[in-house]
Amino acid sequence: xxxxxxxxxxxxxxxxxxxxxxxxxxxxxxxxxxxxxxxxxxxxxxxxxxxxxxxxxxxxxxxxxxxxxxxxxxxxxxxxxxxxxxxxxxxxxxxxxxxxxxxxxxxxxxxxxxxxxxxxxxxxxxxxxxxxxxxxxxxxxxxxxxxxxxxxxxxxxxxxxxxxxxxxxxxxxxxxxxxxxxxxxxxxxxxxxxxxxxxxxxxxxxxxxxxxxxxxxxxxxxxxxxxxxxxxxxxxxxxxxxxxxxxxxxxxxxxxxxxxxxxxxxxxxxxxxxx
Numbered sequence: 001x002x003x004x005x006x007x008x009x010x011x012x013x014x015x016x017x018x019x020x021x022x023x024x025x026x027x028x029x030x031x032x033x034x035x036x037x038x039x040x041x042x043x044x045x046x047x048x049x050x051x052x053x054x055x056x057x058x059x060x061x062x063x064x065x066x067x068x069x070x071x072x073x074x075x076x077x078x079x080x081x082x083x084x085x086x087x088x089x090x091x092x093x094x095x096x097x098x099x100x101x102x103x104x105x106x107x108x109x110x111x112x113x114x115x116x117x118x119x120x121x122x123x124x125x126x127x128x129x130x131x132x133x134x135x136x137x138x139x140x141x142x143x144x145x146x147x148x149x150x151x152x153x154x155x156x157x158x159x160x161x162x163x164x165x166x167x168x169x170x171x172x173x174x175x176x177x178x179x180x181x182x183x184x185x186x187x188x189x190x191x192x193x194x195x196x197x198x199x200x201x202x203x204x205x206x207x208x209x210x211x212x213x214x215x216x217x218x219x220x221x222x223x224x225x226x227x228x229x230x231x232x233x234x235x236x237x238x239x240x241x242x243x244x245x246x247x248x249x250x251x252x253x254x255x256x257x258x259x260x261x262x263x264x265x266x267x268x269x270x271x272x273x274x275x
């Protein structure tokens with residue numbers, strides 16, 4: 001593991017002090033700091049030119065698309081260091097934008113520069129000692145790094161089959177994601193599901209491999225207290241990525257004819273007779 005990756009970098013207090021000191025200077029373009037007295041992590045991480053044209057993601061209000069792409073890769077292998085060229089190629093970003101984003105993520109403490117050989121280019125990896133590392137990682141998994149791409153895939157490939165879906169967590173050693181899929185009468189085809197998951201990685205929509213557990217709704221509803229799977233569903237790290245229910249098309253109400261007084265009397269009399 002490259003020196004510095006995932007190791008404490010001066011501790012949480014030092015990270016906060018360095019972050020606040022950098023924010024106090026004000027960020028040059030393309031990064032901007034808030035004009036208010038209190039600066040936020042969001043303002044430090046969101047380039048103005050990217051934020052204005054951000055892709056739709058639940059994390060767009062907090063992190064720019066460039067930051068999301070870089071964190072998605074860095075968080076997929078926290079112990080691995082990536083050079084700027086690696087980030088640019090895998091995240092499909094322009095190198096100058098990557099270099100600017102890396103510089104400010106490093107100065108904020110989100111990433112740490114790894115020790116590399118003299119003949120190797122500078123490289124960065126996730127700073128697991130950063131005070132907000134756990135929160136940022138969870139935000140990434142709940143949105144752009146896992147939940148959103150997986151939910152979109154389930155909606156498009158298995159519409160009407162998948163009733164519930166959950167990200168149960170990730171293996172701390174391999175970063176493999178554990179996915180639970182609950183289906184109705186028709187189960188998703190295993191070959192189609194495997195191919196869809198591979199396509200997500202090939203297209204770089206996600207950078208972590210996924211192990212999928214598929215079960216029918218009848219078995220899911222029958223889970224009882226003490227079941228290991230039920231315990232996994234109850235922990236905070238479990239993320240519900242169930243596809244949104246499909247709305248039924250609106251139907252016009254059948255036209256009704258006005259009922260006269262005589263007809264009302266007949267219906268009431270018929271009801272009394274049956275009683």
